[in-house]
Every structure is written in structure tokens, then in C-alpha cells.
Amino acid sequence: MAVYEMKAPLSDEDARKLRSGDVVLLSGVVYTARDAAHKKLNDLLDQGADLPLELTGAVIYYVGPSPARPGYVIGSAGPTTSYRMDSFAPRLHSLGVKASIGKGIRNEAVKQSLKDYGAVYFGATGGAGALLSTCIKEAEVIAFPEMGPEALRKLRVEKLPLLVINDSVGGELYVQPDLRAAGL
Amino acid sequence: MKRISAQAVTKAVRDMCISANRYQPEDVKAAIKAGEAGEDSPTAKEVFRQLSENIDLAAxxxxxxxxxxxxxxxFVTLGQEVYVEGNLSEAINEGVRQGYGEGLLRKSACDPFSRKNTGDNTPAVIHYDIVPGEALRIAFMAKGGGAENMSRVMMLAPAEGWEGVKKFVLTRVAESRSNPCPPIIIGIGIGGTFEHSAKLAKLALMRKLDDVNPEPDLAAKEEELLGLVNRLGIGPMGLGGRHTALGLKILTSPCHIASFPLAVNIQCHSSRHEEVEL
Known part of the structure; x- marks a missing residue:
């Protein structure tokens, strides 16, 4: 397990060298999107319309932050559960998205798309939203402002602490529950 | 007869919304500290360390x-001898509106189909219980969506009994894996009807982690099942470890002779709730 400092957008080379269990301190540009923003992006793609973000090398953070307090750029901003974005993730990876940040397990289709397109799935600590927000230095709503916490935001992050959960060669960090030990 | 103004209710609810979302209860803080000490895995220790740092930072x-x-x-427990001057439900919702607005908390309430946000985190989910006496007690819980989504109600066959409960709970936790932000807290409601079991499960999450069920049989069951849950080894954030759950609490109620309602309400490690008496 290695520790890397990496810059987002992620290069293909950076994404492909990561292995599950690696720690990444990520700096650069990250986009926020939850279920509703993913659906909107998907609809825009269906219509052949321009997207409000550049997908090549993009890192998408599954988060709906709380409102910023005076003197802060953002409120608490920890990861939401990722499986709700599973139906959208493979298409975004096929178009250049190199990583998503969330918490919780992904389905087989997402894991396969990480292998197909050389991408990774990062985990951030769920329920540590105040702490993670200290790594966010700038935040700007760039699309869907009417959706409030679900709007698409462009963040500039510094050394956001992430764990590689699923890598581009089929590795996974989450443990399998020990059903036998629990008597199941 | 005790008179309580709607404004006093609004103020109390407003303050709890803000405070519960900012300060982790002492029992949860202690469990997270103990969790860090009780793990061998550096990853599990690091998750607990980050959670403690997060608690200090929020405060x-x-x-x-x-x-x-x-x-x-x-959960509102209204003494029969209390006269609330004004509209109690509206006073509570106004407290939520003010708390989430002035506290700069996220507004997460939306229409299920249109997904349009109501804008002020109302309506609150309010449960009322009428009891003798002159006290108005209001318990508030900020219930996150990720853990709530992992919760289930199941109508077991009565013959399945405790073994059926264990199997259902363990399977639910195993399938949830890292989704609900483990280490989780598990509220279990057994008995009553379909909806009553779910209410009991949520109410069980209001109990302190370090309390002991006053019924010895249930206390033993809580301990047994918590032990089994932790043998799943899911650990903090699903990364492996001894702490899949910090607590497991059971509440029961008599049920129909044909039924064995079972509700499992999952709570994340950030168990945010407070209670006030007016």
C-alpha cells in the first residue's frame, strides 16, 4: 500500500497505477454530483447537449454539502452512499471520468467499467464531513443551482484524504462479511 | 394544568436541531474513543481517529x-395535564424550519416523485404519545438517509422466533456492508403491528449506548446479537475490524397471535439525538 499525492483532473497513468489500499492525498479540481445531478447529466448526454463540466480525467465527488457558514467556502462535505450512482457511473467512465469519491459498495457493472476504462473508486470517511470540508479551498455552483444541496459544484481541494477502494485491475479493499463466524 | 406556549416549543426544537447536529452525545463519543483503542488494524484505528477529530472540529x-x-x-410525549397555547405540530415544524435555516443545516426533505426540495427540511416526522402528568417531553433525532436506506421491516412467522430475528438482522447488516457508515447502531423493534415495530426500532435508537435493558432476557439477547454482528468483521467504514456496530438495542411490544413483526432500523456512527422537557 502506497501513499500518493495526486492532482485532479487525474491522468490515465495516475489512475492506472493506483491499487486498492493505496492512500491518495488529492489536490486540484473535483466536481460534486449526487443522484439528481447524475440524472441531469445523463439526460444532457442523451440529448447530445454540452455538459457543464469537462469529463476527461474528471473526479466526481458524491456529496451534497451543508450550507457554508460566514467565513467558510463550504459547509460539512463528506461522502454520500455510492450505489445510488451505480447506474450512471459506467457511462461517465466511458467518457473519460477517472474517479469517483464516495462510500459504500459498488456493483459489478461499475467495477467492470473501472477495468475497461482505467479508472478508480475512492472512499472517503463517511460521517467526517466537518473534517473533510477543511480540505476544500474553493467551491462554486456551476450547474443546476435550483437543486440546492444537489447542485453540481466545482471544488478546489487540497490534500483530500482518500483510500483506493476499487482499482482498475479488479482489486477491492472492502472486506467480505464473515458469515460463518456470525453463524449464518 | 400546565400551560406551555407554542413559542417555547419552537425555541426548544430549534435549539435541539442545531445542537444535536453539532455535538455528538457523550456515550457515542466514548464508544468511538474506545473503538480506536480496541482495534488492531491501522486502517480501523485511523477511521476512528478521524471520527474523533471530526467530533472535536464540529464542536x-x-x-x-x-x-x-x-x-x-x-418523539413527543405529551402529559394530559399540559395545555399547549397554539398549534403544537406547527410549533414543532417551525422549530425545525428555524433550526435548519439559522443553523445552516442541510435541507434534505423532498417530494418523493418530483424530488423537489421543500426548502426548509419540513415536514418533520412527528410521533405523539399521550401520558398522564404535567410534562411535555420532546426527543429529536437527525436521521441521515444512508443508514435509513439500509433499514427493513419483516413479518416473520412466529415459529421463527429469536433464531429468525438473529438471522434477519445479521443478513441485513452483512448485506449493508459499508453503505450505512459503520460502525453502526442497530435499533430493533419486535412486536406490535407492521408500523408499530418500525416505530419501536427508531425509538430504540434513542437509548443510550451504555444503558442496560431492564429486562434481563432482552439484555442478554442484545448482548448476544451485538456480539454476532461484530463477528461479521465488516468494521469501521467496511474496511475490516472488530467494530461493525457500537450498540444494539431492542424494544418489544405484544403482537397478534399470527404475527412476529420485526423492524431493523440502522443508524450510522453519527447518532445525533437530544431530548428536552418543558
């Missing part, structure tokens, strides 16, 4: 503990 800055500041769930 120090006023940032909410988690960006998901929850739907507002309230």
Missing part, C-alpha cells in the same frame, strides 16, 4: 458533524 467550529443533517424525527 469547535459549529460545522455540522455530517453534511447529511437528516430528516427531523421527533
Amino acid at each position: 469547535g467550529t459549529g460545522l455540522p458533524l455530517c453534511q447529511d443533517t437528516g430528516l427531523a424525527v421527533l
Whole structure:
């Protein structure tokens, strides 16, 4: 397990060298999107319309932050559960998205798309939203402002602490529950 | 007869919304500290360390503990001798409106189909219980969506009994894996009807982690099942470890002779709730 400092957008080379269990301190540009923003992006793609973000090398953070307090750029901003974005993730990876940040397990289709397109799935600590927000230095709503916490935001992050959960060669960090030990 | 103004109710609810989302209860803080000491895995220790740091940071800055500041769930225990001057339900919702607005908490309430946000985190989910006496007690919980989504109600066959309960709970936790932000807290409601079991399960989450069920048989069952849950080894954030759950609490109620309602309400480690008496 290695520790890397990496810059987002992620290069293909950076994404492909990561292995599950690696720690990444990520700096650069990250986009926020939850279920509703993913659906909107998907609809825009269906219509052949321009997207409000550049997908090549993009890192998408599954988060709906709380409102910023005076003197802060953002409120608490920890990861939401990722499986709700599973139906959208493979298409975004096929178009250049190199990583998503969330918490919780992904389905087989997402894991396969990480292998197909050389991408990774990062985990951030769920329920540590105040702490993670200290790594966010700038935040700007760039699309869907009417959706409030679900709007698409462009963040500039510094050394956001992430764990590689699923890598581009089929590795996974989450443990399998020990059903036998629990008597199941 | 005791008179309580709607404004006093609004103020109390407002304050609890803000405070519960900022300050982790002492029992949860202690369990997270103990968790860090009780893990061997550096990854599990690091998750607990980050959670403790997050708790201190939230208390120090006023940032909410988690960006998901929850739907507002309230259990109101209204003494029969209390006269509330004004509209009690509206006073509670106004407290939620003010708390989530002025506290800069996330508004997470939306229409299920249109997904349009109601804009002020109302309506709150309010449960009422009428009891003798002159007290009005209001318990507030900020219930996040990630853990709530992992919760289930099951109508077991009565013959399945305790073995059926264990199997259902363990399977639910195993399938949830890292989704609900483990280490989790498990509220279990057994008995009553379909909906009553779910209410009991949520009410069980209001209990302190370090309390002991006054019924010895249930206390033993809680201990046994918590032990089995932790043998799953899911660990903090699903990364492996001894702490899959910090607590497991059971509440029961008599049920129909044909039924064995079972509700499992999952709570994340950020168990945010407070109670006030007016």
C-alpha cells in the first residue's frame, strides 16, 4: 500500500497505477454530483447537449454539502452512499471520468467499467464531513443551482484524504462479511 | 394544568436541531474513543481517529458533524395535564424550519416523485404519545438517509422466533456492508403491528449506548446479537475490524397471535439525538 499525492483532473497513468489500499492525498479540481445531478447529466448526454463540466480525467465527488457558514467556502462535505450512482457511473467512465469519491459498495457493472476504462473508486470517511470540508479551498455552483444541496459544484481541494477502494485491475479493499463466524 | 406556549416549543426544537447536529452525545463519543483503542488494524484505528477529530472540529467550529443533517424525527410525549397555547405540530415544524435555516443545516426533505426540495427540511416526522402528568417531553433525532436506506421491516412467522430475528438482522447488516457508515447502531423493534415495530426500532435508537435493558432476557439477547454482528468483521467504514456496530438495542411490544413483526432500523456512527422537557 502506497501513499500518493495526486492532482485532479487525474491522468490515465495516475489512475492506472493506483491499487486498492493505496492512500491518495488529492489536490486540484473535483466536481460534486449526487443522484439528481447524475440524472441531469445523463439526460444532457442523451440529448447530445454540452455538459457543464469537462469529463476527461474528471473526479466526481458524491456529496451534497451543508450550507457554508460566514467565513467558510463550504459547509460539512463528506461522502454520500455510492450505489445510488451505480447506474450512471459506467457511462461517465466511458467518457473519460477517472474517479469517483464516495462510500459504500459498488456493483459489478461499475467495477467492470473501472477495468475497461482505467479508472478508480475512492472512499472517503463517511460521517467526517466537518473534517473533510477543511480540505476544500474553493467551491462554486456551476450547474443546476435550483437543486440546492444537489447542485453540481466545482471544488478546489487540497490534500483530500482518500483510500483506493476499487482499482482498475479488479482489486477491492472492502472486506467480505464473515458469515460463518456470525453463524449464518 | 400546565400551560406551555407554542413559542417555547419552537425555541426548544430549534435549539435541539442545531445542537444535536453539532455535538455528538457523550456515550457515542466514548464508544468511538474506545473503538480506536480496541482495534488492531491501522486502517480501523485511523477511521476512528478521524471520527474523533471530526467530533472535536464540529464542536469547535459549529460545522455540522455530517453534511447529511437528516430528516427531523421527533418523539413527543405529551402529559394530559399540559395545555399547549397554539398549534403544537406547527410549533414543532417551525422549530425545525428555524433550526435548519439559522443553523445552516442541510435541507434534505423532498417530494418523493418530483424530488423537489421543500426548502426548509419540513415536514418533520412527528410521533405523539399521550401520558398522564404535567410534562411535555420532546426527543429529536437527525436521521441521515444512508443508514435509513439500509433499514427493513419483516413479518416473520412466529415459529421463527429469536433464531429468525438473529438471522434477519445479521443478513441485513452483512448485506449493508459499508453503505450505512459503520460502525453502526442497530435499533430493533419486535412486536406490535407492521408500523408499530418500525416505530419501536427508531425509538430504540434513542437509548443510550451504555444503558442496560431492564429486562434481563432482552439484555442478554442484545448482548448476544451485538456480539454476532461484530463477528461479521465488516468494521469501521467496511474496511475490516472488530467494530461493525457500537450498540444494539431492542424494544418489544405484544403482537397478534399470527404475527412476529420485526423492524431493523440502522443508524450510522453519527447518532445525533437530544431530548428536552418543558
